[in-house]
Every structure is written in C-alpha cells, then in structure tokens.
Amino acid sequence: MKHKVAVVDDHTLLLEAIGGLVSDFENFEVVCLCKNGQEFLNKLKIPSNIPDVVLMDINMPLLDGIETTAILKEQFPKVKVVALSVEENEKTILKMLRAGAKGYLMKDTKKEILEEALNQVIEKGYYHTNTISKLLIGSLTKDETEVELKEREVAFIKHACTEMTYKEIAEKMFLSPKTIEGYRDSIYEKLHLKNRIGLVLYAIRNGLFEP
Amino acid sequence: MKHKVAVVDDHTLLLEAIGGLVSDFENFEVVCLCKNGQEFLNKLKIPSNIPDVVLMDINMPLLDGIETTAILKEQFPKVKVVALSVEENEKTILKMLRAGAKGYLMKDTKKEILEEALNQVIEKGYYHTNTISKLLIGSLTKDETEVELKEREVAFIKHACTEMTYKEIAEKMFLSPKTIEGYRDSIYEKLHLKNRIGLVLYAIRNGLFEP
DNA sequence: AATCGAATGGGGGTTTTGCCCCTTTTTTCA
DNA sequence: TGAAAAAAGGGGCAAAACCCCCATTCGATT
Structure with missing residues (x-):
C-alpha cells in the first residue's frame, strides 16, 4: 500500500x-x-x-x-x-x-x-x-541563552526600523524618551549591538520587521 | 507539433x-x-x-x-x-x-x-x-526620475548597512571621513532620506544589500 | 585658454545617539 | 505584608550623525 x-x-x-x-x-x-x-x-x-x-x-x-x-x-x-x-x-x-x-x-x-x-x-x-x-x-x-524580548521591547524595535527619532518613537508609544532610551540600552546589551543599524539588521534577520 | x-x-x-x-x-x-x-x-x-x-x-x-x-x-x-x-x-x-x-x-x-x-x-x-x-x-x-547612484556611492551604501561608523567606513574605502559624509549627504538628498536607518531600508528594499 | 563639473576634502555648527550614573513607581511573589 | 524585581523616568557627557557652506584637484568640454 x-x-x-x-x-x-x-x-x-x-x-x-x-x-x-x-x-x-x-x-x-x-x-x-x-x-x-x-x-x-x-x-x-x-x-x-x-x-x-x-x-x-x-x-x-x-x-x-x-x-x-x-x-x-x-x-x-x-x-x-x-x-x-x-x-x-x-x-x-x-x-x-x-x-x-x-x-x-x-x-x-x-x-x-x-x-x-x-x-x-x-x-x-x-x-x-x-x-x-x-x-x-x-x-x-552554541550558547543557547535564548535572549528573550519583552512585548514593549519588540514594539519599540519595530518603530526603531523607521526614520523616526527616539523622541518621535516615545510619542508614538506614549512613553518618556528616557524610557525608550532605556529599552534601547537594555536591548543593545542583551543582543550585543553597537548601534541602531545593528538593531535594524537584527530585527529584519529575525523576522521582527519586514523591510 | x-x-x-x-x-x-x-x-x-x-x-x-x-x-x-x-x-x-x-x-x-x-x-x-x-x-x-x-x-x-x-x-x-x-x-x-x-x-x-x-x-x-x-x-x-x-x-x-x-x-x-x-x-x-x-x-x-x-x-x-x-x-x-x-x-x-x-x-x-x-x-x-x-x-x-x-x-x-x-x-x-x-x-x-x-x-x-x-x-x-x-x-x-x-x-x-x-x-x-x-x-x-x-x-x-510615477515620476521615473530614475535616481542613479554612482559606483562609489553604492559601495558606501553597502558599508553603511553595517554597525561601522562613518569614520570606519572611510578607512575601509581609503577615503577621508569628510568624503564619506559628502556621499551620505548627496544620497540623502537624491533619495529623500532623513537618516541612516532610511538608507539601510532603501538599500535592502532595492537589492543593494542582502540582510 | 577658459569653463565646467565631477570627485575629494575641510570648518564649524546643531541634533541625535550611546552610555554611564541615578530615583520613583508599580508588580510580583515568597 | 514586606522585600525584591520589574518598569518607567531622569541628568549629564562624549561620540556620532546630520547639515550647512566652502576649497582644491583634475579631466572633459567648447
């Protein structure tokens, strides 16, 4: 059969x-x-x-x-x-x-x-x-430390993949610019990124953002 | 047949x-x-x-x-x-x-x-x-003004899609940082971009860079 | 020979980012 | 309920990015 x-x-x-x-x-x-x-x-x-x-x-x-x-x-x-x-x-x-x-x-x-x-x-x-x-x-x-991102962090990352400044992103997310900077700093540390370009590439390569 | x-x-x-x-x-x-x-x-x-x-x-x-x-x-x-x-x-x-x-x-x-x-x-x-x-x-x-990019500009764009600073890109391309900034400025004007994030997205969407 | 226009490079300014430090508020949980 | 851990927010500073305008060089055009 x-x-x-x-x-x-x-x-x-x-x-x-x-x-x-x-x-x-x-x-x-x-x-x-x-x-x-x-x-x-x-x-x-x-x-x-x-x-x-x-x-x-x-x-x-x-x-x-x-x-x-x-x-x-x-x-x-x-x-x-x-x-x-x-x-x-x-x-x-x-x-x-x-x-x-x-x-x-x-x-x-x-x-x-x-x-x-x-x-x-x-x-x-x-x-x-x-x-x-x-x-x-x-x-x-490979170190499978499976960095996990919070809900708000993912939302921030999506916004970071645009031409907006952090101040503009803060307005969009109804948060203080300082909070946004906090998200950014902790993400950079978790993911070993050096700047926003690296973040955008990470987001794209991991399906968080569709270019 | x-x-x-x-x-x-x-x-x-x-x-x-x-x-x-x-x-x-x-x-x-x-x-x-x-x-x-x-x-x-x-x-x-x-x-x-x-x-x-x-x-x-x-x-x-x-x-x-x-x-x-x-x-x-x-x-x-x-x-x-x-x-x-x-x-x-x-x-x-x-x-x-x-x-x-x-x-x-x-x-x-x-x-x-x-x-x-x-x-x-x-x-x-x-x-x-x-x-x-x-x-x-x-x-x-659609306004087919077909913005065309020079050879050097395309090379610069590819480098801009990394975590390198402009100074580092300048070193890689054996040019002065000021020249690199010049490339950037003219590209931003031609393509109506506001910052490097926009440039990276443009590069990806137009096949200049594979993420 | 004079002119044009690229390619390259520079001066100097403002804004944005990145990176430390820190406090307050809210949530979680033992 | 009280301690711990988050989330949210802040000050300050140096580096990077952004945005003007300008100088030199060099080859092509006329």
Missing part, C-alpha cells in the same frame, strides 16, 4: 508542481494539497485526509509552518513533518526542527533526494542532510 | 517539479532544464535546445534572470521569456520586463494559468495578469 503524503505551501504553482512530483513516486500518493496551515488542519477532520508524511513550507499566511507543525505534533503525533523551504536562516530552521519536523529539505534538492527523504522518514522516522546535521550539532555547542 | 519550453531555476526541486508540470501540458514539451543563466546560455549552442519559451527565475547565482533575459533578447530575439518568481519587489519586476520578459507569473499561480500563459505567449507574444498590467501602468505615471 502506498504511503499518504500531504503538501502544504502557499505558492500554488509549487504546491501543484511538488504534488505532481510526489504522485510519480512509486511508494507514495498525494492525499492533500493545502495553501496554509489553517486549511491543512481543517482538512484533517476527515480521516482519509490524514497523511503519513507532510511536506511543509515554512512561510505561509494565516498559520505558518512552525506553528502548524507544533499543533500537528500535539494532535497527530504520528504524522511526520518534512520542512521544505526556500532559503531560510539558521534560527528559523532550528525553530522548525524544535517544533517537531523530522526532516528538512533545502531548495536545491533533486527529486531523487526528495523520494529518498520520504522513504527514510517513513522507515527510520527522520531524514537529515549533512548540512542540517551540522547545524543541529552546532546549535548544541 | 509541440512548442519547446526551457525552465531556468536554481532551486533544483522547483526546476524539476515545474518541468514535470509543463511536460504534462498538451501543446508543450520540455527541452532544457538549467540551474542558472550561464548554464542556459551555454546550452543554446546546440540548436535543438533552443526553446520557444523560457520560464525563468530571477534570483539565480552566476547570471541572474534579468541579465540572462537581456542577453537572450540580443542573441535570440525570437525566444520569449516568462519570468517566474517567488515574491519580488516592484522595481525588480519592472527591471525584468524592461529587460524583455514577455510575461510575469507570481508565486500563487495555478497550473491552468501557467498553461494559459504559455499558450498566450506563443499566440499573442505576451501574457500579463491584472496585477502586472496595473504595475506597468503605474510605472508610467
């Missing part, structure tokens, strides 16, 4: 194209094509839609791949998730793996590798390329 | 998947799958590889879609290019169209639309969605 595969990706063309690719594989059949996590989770209410493996994009509207994977892990722990992404940064990949993804395929994967990955996920429960394995090992040694 | 299609995309999986999709279309056959513009242009030396239509990604290593399209337009003006991209900014789309692309497909295209686009490009010579048409019209009314 063929293993069931679902594909979740907001880019319709890729969704259909990858679906087509998978349906050519001998051991697999496509049971579900969805444009985002929300739609996918809804479809799982019909048992015949429940797949063995999900090929999941990370950046999606409504419900992204990381959240979807986390919810899936709770509600359907047997369903394996293979992340399928087009250039992501290290932190995002790690988040996805922590959320419970059993595999991670990069953009430049051949279809034979995709088939191999699906087979391995079914048989061994996971599939990781060398690149991802190294990243995982690296993440263990 | 079937029309010949080439697909050029650095993401192997997408390349193969889209190739698979196209080869299912009735009027089309895939003659060429390439990972970048360089490889594609090389393959055209063999006449049987010359396609009627090229589905071309924009962001590629070695030779990107815009340059490839421009070269193709010179050497093989009969070959139609349809850009196929995953989230690009307005300016990039316009550059691609100016380079000679006859169509532009966005990420969320259904395969029926892809087939329709290919057919129309063959028959009418072009295919544009409403979104692109509006963008084209908008680009005509």
Whole structure:
C-alpha cells in the first residue's frame, strides 16, 4: 500500500508542481494539497485526509509552518513533518526542527533526494542532510541563552526600523524618551549591538520587521 | 507539433517539479532544464535546445534572470521569456520586463494559468495578469526620475548597512571621513532620506544589500 | 585658454545617539 | 505584608550623525 503524503505551501504553482512530483513516486500518493496551515488542519477532520508524511513550507499566511507543525505534533503525533523551504536562516530552521519536523529539505534538492527523504522518514522516522546535521550539532555547542524580548521591547524595535527619532518613537508609544532610551540600552546589551543599524539588521534577520 | 519550453531555476526541486508540470501540458514539451543563466546560455549552442519559451527565475547565482533575459533578447530575439518568481519587489519586476520578459507569473499561480500563459505567449507574444498590467501602468505615471547612484556611492551604501561608523567606513574605502559624509549627504538628498536607518531600508528594499 | 563639473576634502555648527550614573513607581511573589 | 524585581523616568557627557557652506584637484568640454 502506498504511503499518504500531504503538501502544504502557499505558492500554488509549487504546491501543484511538488504534488505532481510526489504522485510519480512509486511508494507514495498525494492525499492533500493545502495553501496554509489553517486549511491543512481543517482538512484533517476527515480521516482519509490524514497523511503519513507532510511536506511543509515554512512561510505561509494565516498559520505558518512552525506553528502548524507544533499543533500537528500535539494532535497527530504520528504524522511526520518534512520542512521544505526556500532559503531560510539558521534560527528559523532550528525553530522548525524544535517544533517537531523530522526532516528538512533545502531548495536545491533533486527529486531523487526528495523520494529518498520520504522513504527514510517513513522507515527510520527522520531524514537529515549533512548540512542540517551540522547545524543541529552546532546549535548544541552554541550558547543557547535564548535572549528573550519583552512585548514593549519588540514594539519599540519595530518603530526603531523607521526614520523616526527616539523622541518621535516615545510619542508614538506614549512613553518618556528616557524610557525608550532605556529599552534601547537594555536591548543593545542583551543582543550585543553597537548601534541602531545593528538593531535594524537584527530585527529584519529575525523576522521582527519586514523591510 | 509541440512548442519547446526551457525552465531556468536554481532551486533544483522547483526546476524539476515545474518541468514535470509543463511536460504534462498538451501543446508543450520540455527541452532544457538549467540551474542558472550561464548554464542556459551555454546550452543554446546546440540548436535543438533552443526553446520557444523560457520560464525563468530571477534570483539565480552566476547570471541572474534579468541579465540572462537581456542577453537572450540580443542573441535570440525570437525566444520569449516568462519570468517566474517567488515574491519580488516592484522595481525588480519592472527591471525584468524592461529587460524583455514577455510575461510575469507570481508565486500563487495555478497550473491552468501557467498553461494559459504559455499558450498566450506563443499566440499573442505576451501574457500579463491584472496585477502586472496595473504595475506597468503605474510605472508610467510615477515620476521615473530614475535616481542613479554612482559606483562609489553604492559601495558606501553597502558599508553603511553595517554597525561601522562613518569614520570606519572611510578607512575601509581609503577615503577621508569628510568624503564619506559628502556621499551620505548627496544620497540623502537624491533619495529623500532623513537618516541612516532610511538608507539601510532603501538599500535592502532595492537589492543593494542582502540582510 | 577658459569653463565646467565631477570627485575629494575641510570648518564649524546643531541634533541625535550611546552610555554611564541615578530615583520613583508599580508588580510580583515568597 | 514586606522585600525584591520589574518598569518607567531622569541628568549629564562624549561620540556620532546630520547639515550647512566652502576649497582644491583634475579631466572633459567648447
């Protein structure tokens, strides 16, 4: 019997194209094509839609791949998730793996590798390329002090990614300029930043701000 | 007789998947799958590889879609290019169209639309969605004063997208800090920027700097 | 030869930032 | 309830950024 595969990706063309690719594989059949996590989770209410493996994009509207994977892990722990992404940064990949993804395929994967990955996920429960394995090992040694930012700090950072001065940001946030400077100083220390340019780049690289 | 299609995309999986999709279309056959513009242009030396239509990604290593399209337009003006991209900014789309692309497909295209686009490009010579048409019209009314940046200014901007001070940038570029300030001032005026944050955002949004 | 315009560099000013120190108020929690 | 820890706010200072106007050099134009 063929293993069931679902594909979740907001880019319709890729969704259909990858679906087509998978349906050519001998051991697999496509049971579900969805444009985002929300739609996918809804479809799982019909048992015949429940797949063995999900090929999941990370950046999606409504419900992204990381959240979807986390919810899936709770509600359907047997369903394996293979992340399928087009250039992501290290932190995002790690988040996805922590959320419970059993595999991670990069953009430049051949279809034979995709088939191999699906087979391995079914048989061994996971599939990781060398690149991802190294990243995982690296993440263990790296100081995982997981700097966390407060709600107000994140709001401030978003404002800092504009041409406003701190005084203007203070007005926008109904706070004293001195408080804003306080946010800035503590953020700089936590994140080892030297100036506002560094802060803007941090915000962009970590998805706090979309340029 | 079937029309010949080439697909050029650095993401192997997408390349193969889209190739698979196209080869299912009735009027089309895939003659060429390439990972970048360089490889594609090389393959055209063999006449049987010359396609009627090229589905071309924009962001590629070695030779990107815009340059490839421009070269193709010179050497093989009969070959139609349809850009196929995953989230690009307005300016990039316009550059691609100016380079000679006859169509532009966005990420969320259904395969029926892809087939329709290919057919129309063959028959009418072009295919544009409403979104692109509006963008084209908008680009005509918009003040196309095409602010152009000098070579040195672009180099400076790239350095400005780091935590370096202007003095440090000056050292890196073997120039006086005052010259750097001069670059900055003239750029701010040309682009109507208020401060360095604005410059960084401009650089990112216009592809001068990859965050 | 005179002129123009770039590219480069400078003087001097104000504003904004970055970085110390500190106090008051509010929240949390043992 | 009382201590501790936050959040919010403040003073002051040096560095950096911003914004003027101006000088020199050098190659291209006419």
